[in-house]
Amino acid sequence: MNKYLLYILVGLIAGSCLRDKGDEKYVIFAGEIVNPTSDQVVLFKGEEALDSVKLDADNRFVFKLDSVSEGLHHFYHNPELQYVYLENGDSLQVRLNTSDFDESLVFSGKGEEINNFMLEMFLLREEEEFLINSMxxxxxxxxxxxxxxxxxxxxxxxxxxxxxxxxxxxxxxxxxxxxxxxxxxxxxxxxxxxxxxxxxxxxxxxxxxxxxxxxxxxxxxxxxxxxxxxxxxxxxxxxxxxxxxxxxxCEDIEKASRHLHFNEHKLKLIDSLITQKELRDNLFRNVAIDYLLKHDTEEHNKIFIKDFKRLSHNNVHNEEINTLYEGIINMQPTKTLPDFTLYTYNGDEVKLNDLENKGPVVFYFWSGSEPGHFKNITKRVTELKQEHPEYHFIGINLRTDHSKWKGMVDTNKLEHSEQFWTNNYEKAVQTLIIYNPNKTIIARNGVIVDAFANIYNPF
Known part of the structure; x- marks a missing residue:
C-alpha cells in the first residue's frame, strides 16, 4: 500500500473518534511546524489574507475564526504554500516539517478526511509524473x-x-x-x-x-x-x-510576429470564455507575464500591452503587469543600467550603474535559501571565468540574511569585491526582472548589452 495512503487511513480511523456532531460555526485551525522557516503562518481565502498568527515558543499556531466561507483555503509559511479545506465547525490540526514540507504534512481532527485525501491526491500526482511522461x-x-x-x-x-x-x-x-x-x-x-x-x-x-x-x-x-x-x-x-x-x-504569419499573434489569441479566448472575475484576472495575468518574459521586441510589447489593457482594463494585477512592462522596457539593449542600490561585503552602499569594471560585466543572482542552485551557479561562474577572462563576474545575493550571506561568501571563498547584497527582494525582481534564477545581465561601461541572458547558454 502507498505509504501516504497508509498514513491517511490511520489518521481517518483515529480522527473519527474526535468528531463533534455539533452545529457550531466557529473554526479552529491549529498546528505545529518543525524546523520553521518563518515566525508566522498566514491563512488565505483566494487572494485575501484572512488572518496571520505568530508561532509560539513551541512552534505552534492557532487560528480561531467565528466562521468561514466554506471551501478551499491556503496557508502560507514562507516560502511554502499548501491547501487546507475548511467548513464551519471544523477543528483541524496539522503537523509538518519544513525540511520535507508536503510529504511530512498530516491533518487530524474534525475536517481531516477531505484534507488528507486532497493531500494524498497531490502526492500521488507527483509520483505519477515520471510514469505519465513516459506515456x-x-x-x-x-x-x-x-x-x-x-x-x-x-x-x-x-x-x-x-x-x-x-x-x-x-x-x-x-x-x-x-x-x-x-x-x-x-x-x-x-x-x-x-x-x-x-x-x-x-x-x-x-x-x-x-x-x-x-x-x-x-x-x-x-x-x-x-x-x-x-x-x-x-x-x-x-x-x-x-x-x-x-x-x-491564420495564414502567412511572419515568423517574427508569431509569439505576439499567438498570445493575442489567448487574450481573446479568455475574454470570450471566462467571466468569473478572479479566474479571468489570474489567467490574463499569466498570459501577460508569460509573453513579456519571452523578451519580444519593444514594438510588439507595446502592441500587446495595448490589447491587454483593452480586454482586461480592471484587472487587479494591472499594477504588477505595468511595473513588469516598464521594467522590461528599461532593460532593453543600449539602455543605461538602472539606479539600483546594492551593499558591499563591508556594508557600504553602492549603485548598480556605478560599479566600476574593466571590459564587459556579467551580473548573476543567487540566494542562501537555495543551496543547490548556489552550488551549481558558482561552479558555472568558475568555468566561465576560465573560458572568458575578458568578462568580470559579479554576484548579487537575494533573500538571504546579511550575516548568513557574508558567512556563505567566506565559507565558499568567494571574492569579496565580486559579491553584493540587496535587502529589497521585491524591488530587485521588479527593477532587474529576475524571474529566472539562471538569468544574467551583460553590460559594458554601464550600458546594457543583454539583460535576459542565461548563465548556462553560450556567451
Whole structure:
C-alpha cells in the first residue's frame, strides 16, 4: 500500500473518534511546524489574507475564526504554500516539517478526511509524473485509456472514502475536480509532448473522441478558482485552443510576429470564455507575464500591452503587469543600467550603474535559501571565468540574511569585491526582472548589452 495512503487511513480511523456532531460555526485551525522557516503562518481565502498568527515558543499556531466561507483555503509559511479545506465547525490540526514540507504534512481532527485525501491526491500526482511522461510516446487511444485508468482508480478511492466517512457534497465535488482536472491536463499536453517525443514533424491526428471531456468543462466555477489542477488545466487548455484556432484560420504569419499573434489569441479566448472575475484576472495575468518574459521586441510589447489593457482594463494585477512592462522596457539593449542600490561585503552602499569594471560585466543572482542552485551557479561562474577572462563576474545575493550571506561568501571563498547584497527582494525582481534564477545581465561601461541572458547558454 502507498505509504501516504497508509498514513491517511490511520489518521481517518483515529480522527473519527474526535468528531463533534455539533452545529457550531466557529473554526479552529491549529498546528505545529518543525524546523520553521518563518515566525508566522498566514491563512488565505483566494487572494485575501484572512488572518496571520505568530508561532509560539513551541512552534505552534492557532487560528480561531467565528466562521468561514466554506471551501478551499491556503496557508502560507514562507516560502511554502499548501491547501487546507475548511467548513464551519471544523477543528483541524496539522503537523509538518519544513525540511520535507508536503510529504511530512498530516491533518487530524474534525475536517481531516477531505484534507488528507486532497493531500494524498497531490502526492500521488507527483509520483505519477515520471510514469505519465513516459506515456507520451504512445498512440492517442492507448494514451487516453491509460490516463483514464489512473483517473478512475483515484475516483474509486474517493467513492470508498465517501462511503466510510462523512464528506460534504461540496468537499466531494472539490476532490473529484482535483482528480478530473489533473487528468485533463495530461490530455491537453499530449499532442505537443507526443510530437516532441516521437520526432513527428506535425501534431498527430487525434480521434474525434479524444477531447470528449471538454464537454464537461466549467469555465467559471468559483469554487475551483484557486484549485491548482483546475487553474493549470485552463492554462494548457487555452493555449491548446489558441494553437488550434490559429492553425485553422491564420495564414502567412511572419515568423517574427508569431509569439505576439499567438498570445493575442489567448487574450481573446479568455475574454470570450471566462467571466468569473478572479479566474479571468489570474489567467490574463499569466498570459501577460508569460509573453513579456519571452523578451519580444519593444514594438510588439507595446502592441500587446495595448490589447491587454483593452480586454482586461480592471484587472487587479494591472499594477504588477505595468511595473513588469516598464521594467522590461528599461532593460532593453543600449539602455543605461538602472539606479539600483546594492551593499558591499563591508556594508557600504553602492549603485548598480556605478560599479566600476574593466571590459564587459556579467551580473548573476543567487540566494542562501537555495543551496543547490548556489552550488551549481558558482561552479558555472568558475568555468566561465576560465573560458572568458575578458568578462568580470559579479554576484548579487537575494533573500538571504546579511550575516548568513557574508558567512556563505567566506565559507565558499568567494571574492569579496565580486559579491553584493540587496535587502529589497521585491524591488530587485521588479527593477532587474529576475524571474529566472539562471538569468544574467551583460553590460559594458554601464550600458546594457543583454539583460535576459542565461548563465548556462553560450556567451
Amino acid at each position: 507520451y510516446e504512445l498512440e492517442p487511444e492507448e494514451f487516453r485509456l491509460k490516463i483514464d485508468s489512473l483517473k478512475n482508480n483515484k475516483l474509486a478511492l474517493l467513492e470508498q472514502t465517501n462511503t466510510e466517512f462523512e464528506i460534504s457534497p461540496k468537499a466531494f465535488d472539490l476532490a473529484k475536480s482535483f482528480i478530473v482536472y489533473s487528468s485533463n491536463i495530461s490530455m491537453e499536453a499530449y499532442p505537443f509532448y507526443h510530437r516532441r517525443r516521437s520526432g513527428e514533424p506535425a501534431i498527430h491526428q487525434l480521434p474525434d473522441s479524444f477531447y470528449g471531456y471538454r464537454n464537461e468543462v466549467n469555465y467559471n466555477d468559483e469554487d475551483l478558482t484557486y484549485l491548482r489542477p483546475y487553474y493549470n488545466f485552463m492554462k494548457f487548455h487555452l493555449g491548446n485552443l489558441a494553437y488550434t484556432m490559429c492553425k485553422s484560420n
